Amino acid sequence: MSTTDTSARSRAPWWFNLAGQLLEPWVRIRRDPAEPATLLEPGVPVCYVIERDGLTDGLILERACREAGLPTPLQPLAGTRRKRSVVALARRDSLILGSSRKRSPTDALGQLVRLMEGDPERDVQIVPVSIYVGRAPTRESGWFSVLFSENWVVVGRFRRMLALLLNGRDTVVHFSAPVSLRTVVNESGDLRPERLTRKIGRVLRTHFRRIRAAVIGPDLSHRRTVVDSVLNAEPVRAAIAATATKENISQAKAWRRAHDMMMEIAADYSHPVVRSASFLLSNFWNKLYDGIAMHHFEKARAAAPGHEVVYVPCHRSHADYLLLSYQLHMSGVVVPHIAAGVNLNLPVIGPILRRGGAFFLRRSFKGNALYSVVFNEYVAQLIDRGVPMEYFIEGGRSRTGRLLAPRAGMLAMTVRAFLRAPRRPVLFQPVYIGYEKLMEGKSYIGELSGKPKEKESLLGLLRGLKVLRQRYGHVALNFGEPIELNPLLDAASADWRAAIDDPEAKPEWLGRVVDQLADKIQININRAADVNPINLLALALLATPKHAMAENDLLSQLELMKALLEELPYSDRMTMTSMDPAGIIAYGEQMGWIRRVRHPLGDVLVTEDEQAVLLSYFRNNVLHLTATAAWVASCFLNNRRMSRASVLRLGRIIYPFIQGELFLPWDADGFCQQLQATIDFFVRRGLLEATGEGRVLERGPGQDDAAFQLKIIARSLIQAFERYYITIAALVKNGPHTLTSAELENACTLTAQRLSLLNELSAPEFFDKALFRGFIQKLRENRIVWTDDAGKLDYDKGLEDMVRDARVILAREVRHSILKITPGGDGEKEAPAEKPLPTDATSEALHERHVAAEHHEHALVEATVVEEEAGEPHDKR
Incomplete structure (x- = not known):
């Protein structure tokens, strides 16, 4: 305790000091904020304002200020005749800190206002302090103490003392930001001191009501x-x-x-x-x-x-x-x-x-x-x-x-x-x-x-x-x-x-x-998503056909995803687990989500059957965080080489639909900026190689570690693209003016259910009607699809272009499987007038011509999409 505090306490009445010593074991104070001294302006006198004029509130205020290193309310207010640096707004006939019974709160505030007018150089900091007894009970609190919790009723001295004895260890003292009285007086204009004093009193009462409502709730009637x-x-x-x-x-x-x-x-x-x-x-x-x-x-x-x-x-x-x-x-x-x-x-x-x-x-x-x-x-x-x-x-x-x-x-x-x-x-x-x-x-x-x-x-x-x-x-x-x-x-x-x-x-x-x-x-x-260890495990393991990965591969994939979210944060409110990849795997085993299979060539981590289905829930919690990375990676599932411009162009086409499904925060331009940043990240990490001054992107062969990591990222979103393809393929296959929205939704759901059975997908939301309904609604909002006078769906020619563009993302066998089981009248017909995609050699030749002829740049680079017609061997991991 400082010398000033000691002398101030010595000037307090003997009964005040005695009451403080008797009450001290019963009271534990939590300050809000924890360090209120940082709010004060150094060197300016402080006057505290509290709601009640009871003895207990005075004792609590004095102790809270002492523990926080604040100026004591027991000392005289510098430059005034006031014996204490505290004012109580309550008008109850009582004594507080030695104040007179006959004085009203406005008398004290009026003295300070007149002091400011008489000395233009003087200032006082007004600090409102709210005191709540029994606001935050702990597990050891007694049930009887509930009856004496803080509320809106102005209670008598005995009830207040009883509440303090029962709940005093859960006392909250809220210090509000100080207000310069000099600033208030200067901004009052020609307002008379009496009216200004009443105005300050009203503002302070409103402030205390607002804080009390935020802490204990509004004053509700029966x-x-x-x-x-x-x-x-x-x-x-x-x-x-x-x-x-x-x-x-x-x-x-x-x-x-x-x-x-x-x-x-x-x-x-x-x-x-x-x-x-x-x-x-x-x-x-x-x-x-x-x-x-x-x-x-x-x-x-x-x-x-x-x-x-x-x-x-x-x-x-x-x-x-x-x-x-x-x-x-x-x-x-x-x-x-x-x-x-x-x-x-x-x-x-x-x-x-x-x-x-x-x-x-x-x-x-x-x-x-x-x-x-x-x-x-x-x-x-x-x-x-x-x-x-x-x-x-x-x-x-x-x-x-x-x-x-x-x-x-x-x-x-x-x-x-x-x-x-x-x-x-x-x-x-x-x-x-x-x-x-x-x-x-x-x-x-x-x-x-x-x-x-x-x-x-x-x-x-x-x-x-x-x-x-x-x-x-x-x-x-x-x-x-x-x-x-x-x-x-x-x-x-x-x-x-x-x-x-x-x-x-x-x-x-x-x-x-x-x-x-x-x-x-x-x-x-x-x-504001939180990325926990289970989310990360689900993103990685559910992207593999057997929901199993070698431990080294899983460690690398977890490290990659954490690095992606750290270097390209989704927002400033996103949070992520601090566990390292090894800790994440250990935690997943502890929680029973994954099982370790021992093997001489290296352990394998696996999630099985029902657990894999349950894990899809936690993958979906954070699917939006990796949407840009999944799109870029998806472009290289079936293509070795692709132009940056093509990735961005197709991204603009697909964005309204994934934005509506995942509630992404960007407009189309913002999404493209995210795609650019994601591509640069993949290039830095060696997952993609940029050639032609960065205009052409290429991944390694299918057996390459980098290609494997890209596939894992891509597959987190591939089922969404398959749903989209089911919908537009069903429309094109049946033709315009054939299906209603409800009939299309039902056809898509049945197709997805059958595809799920055939491929043993561990994602029951794949055939969720609500997702198909949302996609169809987005098609209508973008005027790609609309309803004719008979209630049937008609569509723009751009829908057929979307069917063709799907070849860039979806493998041939997936497209053919969807078309085969989709109900409609045209059998195996995929889409009208399919144009062959360029081969590897054609792609390289086009790029060379692009370098030689800059005026053809956009058209030729857009054409550098190479589909692996024969397909590459699947990764055997």
């Missing part, structure tokens, strides 16, 4: 009050009247129906239940997982104050919402209200989820206008009250590991609720959740193979408790770049605020904004 507020809203009353008239029932009966709907929907948030659940979940996670890591959380927390925060994570497991809520709570952020399917409103479980902040919605609102209005009004009420929310825009858990196409219903409700009452800007916070093993893995495989989804029930939940016997590795929660709603609205319409005047209006730009928002959320989730 559930009945929220229900009554919704039922009394004008849109709901009008919907009740309309229902009564339409169905010829009494107004009272229609009202009771709406009331029952609200009771089915509404959360019944309870701080004690959330606190109690945190105790249980601590033990649950410790039994289930080896660790839960959060990345970029501090950035997310810094952006939250002052906003209506909507968390929009990816949805991969029932554990998602519990994990995110638990981690937010333990990190000092309020648990959001979570939109959950009504199928989870089970006996026993439902009420607990409801008190933890869950509100329930039906899968479809279609045909029930009253329910739609009631639910929309409830969401609007949550936003109006500043309640943070969480929902999954995918509409359900991903069974394949990919992000699903967004369902924008909740987004549209959120945007319309904001337009109705834009009191607080809305911030969407994407969250990537990455697992190393899933509890639902086996059920996902069954559903993708055609088994019906098992309905949630309490009995099924009890049967599923056997999963607790296993370990599921580590979990990562990565917070992506937040998305503010206002800039999207500004870009869509300069006068979007005019929509506020008519709450029933549906502006023509609203749908476009919602779609852009949904895509941006999915893109930012993918940009």
Whole structure:
């Protein structure tokens, strides 16, 4: 302790020092930020401002400042007559740090303002300090302490002291950034000191309310009050009247129906239940997982104050919402209200989820206008009250590991609720959740193979408790770049605020904004991906025919993929395991994902049967990270030599489709820049050789190590190209004006299923209808395919060019196999007017002529595509 602190404490009343010594063993302080001294301007006097004027808060503040090396609040404020450097905003009749009972907080602030006006050279740093007792319980905390957690109620001295004795070891002291009072006075203009003092007081109270809402949640009324507020809203009353008239029932009966709907929907948030659940979940996670890591959380927390925060994570497991809520709570952020399917409103479980902040919605609102209005009004009420929310825009858990196409219903409700009452800007916070093993893995495989989804029930939940016997590795929660709603609205319409005047209006730009928002959320989730050891093993092993690799080859492939992601990072929010290749293999063996087969010539690592299918989920989690590398490598699966220009040209053609499937962040030009950087990386690593001043690229023969590594990278995306070929081949084979979208989707699914059976593919998503549906939709968006007056599909001639271009990527036997089993009327016909590709000799001659005649450069280099007609021997590894 410094001499100044010692002397300051010696000037405090004897009872204050005694109380501090008695309280010290019961209190453990966590400062936020950990080093608040770095916030202060050296040499400028400090005045702390706190919410309450209780003795305990004064003791906590003094100790927190002492432990952080900050100026003590017990010393006089330099240049003033104040005996203490602290002001309390609460107007309770009490003593704090020796202050007078008769003085109001504005008296102290007024003194400081007048001091600034009397001496233009003087300044004081105002530091708001928020103190929360019992905000973050630990596993050793008692259950009784839940009743005395921090809340919005201004409690008496006895209850505050009891809360401190029970929860004092979980005390958080939040130091906000200091504000220069001199700057405030200078910027106030001609405002009188009395009015300026009141304004400063209002700003400080607003600041404390904002911080408290971010830490413990908004001040929510009882559930009945929220229900009554919704039922009394004008849109709901009008919907009740309309229902009564339409169905010829009494107004009272229609009202009771709406009331029952609200009771089915509404959360019944309870701080004690959330606190109690945190105790249980601590033990649950410790039994289930080896660790839960959060990345970029501090950035997310810094952006939250002052906003209506909507968390929009990816949805991969029932554990998602519990994990995110638990981690937010333990990190000092309020648990959001979570939109959950009504199928989870089970006996026993439902009420607990409801008190933890869950509100329930039906899968479809279609045909029930009253329910739609009631639910929309409830969401609007949550936003109006500043309640943070969480929902999954995918509409359900991903069974394949990919992000699903967004369902924008909740987004549209959120945007319309904001337009109705834009009191607080809305911030969407994407969250990537990455697992190393899933509890639902086996059920996902069954559903993708055609088994019906098992309905949630309490009995099924009890049967599923056997999963607790296993370990599921580590979990990562990565917070992506937040998305503010206002800039999207500004870009869509300069006068979007005019929509506020008519709450029933549906502006023509609203749908476009919602779609852009949904895509941006999915893109930012993918940009925050975490690459764990299981993802890397899946990318490597599933690219081999037998899902097996020699240990040396696997070590080299893992090192290559890590180097690729490190040298060409997907985004600044992507994270990756720190394990080296040997550590990754050892960890995969430990988790039971791979098995080592001993052999005198070198061990082989293999993943077998069901494990290989399960691993495809984790490959798909990070497929987007290697999309550019996979495209470049795919161009050399069946070609020894190819021009750089051809790789880029074909990349531009294919990009809209892989962008729509994988939610990639670039436009076409940005994708080409990524392709250029990836090509340069492959050249540096010796996987490709650049000749002709870098215009022509060549790989080694098929038996070469570099060619083997390229094939492994390429095969991570080759199934997507096969799906695309199935779709366009089916269209061309059947001809225009023949198939509807639904018929084409069904034909593609059947073809893919049969191809999967014939080739024993360990990727059940290969014949996922949703992926075919998404590709067909992209064809329509790009006007390559459209619907005629009879509802049949017609297409542009460019589709036939795409069939021909597919020969560059897909091997002849693959194309012929697809064409053979695709339903249609033209038998083995591949595509009209196929032109032969140039041979090796022709390619070299064309390149020489290109060097000699620069005015033919583009056309001739584009022609340097060499297909290996006879094929090379397959690698025997």
